[in-house]
Amino acid sequence: MKNILKLSFFLLLCIGTNKSYGQYQAKKDTLLVLKNGFIIKLTPEGAIVKKGTLVIEKDSIKEVNYLNTAKTYANAKVIDLNGKYILPGLIDTHVHLATAPKEGRNENNAFMEQQLNKMLYSGITTVRDMAGNAIILSDYTRASNLNQIPAPSIFYASQFAGPKYFNAIRSYSTNTRSKRDRPWAQTIVDSTNMPLAIARAKGAGVTGIKIYANLKPLLVTKIVKEAKKQGLQTWSHAAVFPASPLQVATAKVNTMSHAWDMMYGLNTTDTITRSDLAKDINCDKLDSLLLIMKDNHIILDATNYIGQNNKMHNSVKVTKQAHKLGIKVSVGTDWPYLYEPEIPFYKELRLLIDKCGFTTEEALYSATKIGAESIGLTDRGVIENGKKADIIILNKNPLKDLENLKDLHIIIKSGIIYKKENP
Ligand SMILES: [Zn+2]
Structure with a gap:
């Protein structure tokens, strides 16, 4: 009975949001490597958009690599972003x-x-x-x-x-x-x-x-x-x-x-x-x-x-x-x-x-x-080495049109990937 209740509650949530979702966490001691994405660096003076590789270890950004994009990483789950856009959460x-x-x-x-x-x-x-x-x-x-x-x-x-x-x-x-x-x-x-x-x-x-x-x-x-x-x-x-x-x-x-x-x-x-x-x-x-x-x-x-x-x-x-x-x-x-x-x-x-x-x-x-x-936080809000791996990946450039901010590919919070599953 308890399980049935739990299940119906879960279904209710799914129906309520009308979507189902998946979640992925890199295995312990495995790096998460995001390749071929355009990293958007926001500053008070504007934005710098450059193709690069982002390396995430546990819940933090370990490396932002613009120079050697061919570099390979041991023990890594690699995702090819294929020209998608990376913003802080x-x-x-x-x-x-x-x-x-x-x-x-x-x-x-x-x-x-x-x-x-x-x-x-x-x-x-x-x-x-x-x-x-x-x-x-x-x-x-x-x-x-x-x-x-x-x-x-x-x-x-x-x-x-x-x-x-x-x-x-x-x-x-x-x-x-x-x-x-x-x-x-x-x-x-x-x-x-x-x-x-x-x-x-x-x-x-x-x-x-x-x-x-x-x-x-x-x-x-x-x-x-x-x-x-x-x-x-x-x-x-x-x-x-x-x-x-x-x-x-x-x-x-x-x-x-x-x-x-x-x-x-x-x-x-x-x-x-x-x-x-x-x-x-x-x-x-x-x-x-x-x-x-x-x-x-x-x-x-x-x-x-x-x-x-x-x-x-x-x-x-x-x-x-x-x-x-x-x-x-x-x-x-x-x-x-x-x-x-x-x-x-x-x-x-x-x-x-x-x-x-x-x-x-x-x-x-x-x-x-x-x-x-x-909030008095210095550990997030930017894509830099050592910052928290709170990142969103967009299919299109949000700087061209703010509407593109809604076109999310994946969301990464504390190094964990949240992905909308195909309907
Ligand atoms: Zn209020």
């Missing part, structure tokens, strides 16, 4: 995998695995989760790290906010478990023991603190200082009320989310309301704020797709201005992966190119290297 810097877990355990596991499956088979090899249930997230982080399931690597946050936010959210929550503070969702007030709060978050396995809402500037500064001391990142909403975007930027957080929130940084005596976010603004007025972000090396997690879906048209305008001034922009979706057939990540990238003045090269650089930087 994609990184989504704003997902919510477990913010609203499903009621039943099986239902929730199926939901988690379908999301992760769709992400990985779309070429997303790393995600930053911006606050959710850390028990679920740590379980799936482990499952991904051990390659038990097809999933991107997961990095997640603890949500810090003032009592006003948590009182509001918990008053309509039906889940009694969420009615009290948890290491991944903590109420922060003046009297909070900050070293302890950060240590609790750290104990829940987080990589960063999500500075979320209803926090005074002094508290934002305290969070950033203590998080840095304990080796954690700080990922803030651009406006956390009463702290303004300027105060958040001055506190030197690592990243700021939601470009439209920057509007609260306009130098105006009028109070900005939510409906103002749909109005046209003069972005030049934001320059002094954006330049402080730049000086403090703060990355903008723009989330334009959700902005567009909520009629906050200023989102792309602010992102365009930030990009023009040289601020790094990451690709975060903040939008569900299972609602629409096309993943929101492509839409986010498309908006950078169509509305924010990015070249395709720049958008892909944001989707890889800057994504890694947003």
Whole structure:
């Protein structure tokens, strides 16, 4: 009975995604050699595309060889890519995998695995989760790290906010478990023991603190200082009320989310309301704020797709201005992966190119290297010796047309090949 249930669950997953997949792991002590592929090296100045050989050992890139492409390797599984294109794996810097877990355990596991499956088979090899249930997230982080399931690597946050936010959210929550503070969702007030709060978050396995809402500037500064001391990142909403975007930027957080929130940084005596976010603004007025972000090396997690879906048209305008001034922009979706057939990540990238003045090269650089930087990671996001073997291989050149990013040949995460099987 148990086996039948398991099987039907598996079938359900297959039917749900309407595809079946295969997976390959090179045997121990065997190299994986990818020959005759065009390696795309993305830089802030553009892209360099050169034919070469990529050698992978276990979960890392061992060699990028452009010179001697005839070189042979002992104990190797060799794949001839025959002119296909090699890019670093994609990184989504704003997902919510477990913010609203499903009621039943099986239902929730199926939901988690379908999301992760769709992400990985779309070429997303790393995600930053911006606050959710850390028990679920740590379980799936482990499952991904051990390659038990097809999933991107997961990095997640603890949500810090003032009592006003948590009182509001918990008053309509039906889940009694969420009615009290948890290491991944903590109420922060003046009297909070900050070293302890950060240590609790750290104990829940987080990589960063999500500075979320209803926090005074002094508290934002305290969070950033203590998080840095304990080796954690700080990922803030651009406006956390009463702290303004300027105060958040001055506190030197690592990243700021939601470009439209920057509007609260306009130098105006009028109070900005939510409906103002749909109005046209003069972005030049934001320059002094954006330049402080730049000086403090703060990355903008723009989330334009959700902005567009909520009629906050200023989102792309602010992102365009930030990009023009040289601020790094990451690709975060903040939008569900299972609602629409096309993943929101492509839409986010498309908006950078169509509305924010990015070249395709720049958008892909944001989707890889800057994504890694947003999580504080230096081990991925580029194709170089010693980096993690998170790679996607495309049938056609994505620099010619972003649509080609969807035409995936194989995905390699942590040195393991994931391949869509022929339908
Ligand atoms: Zn979010």
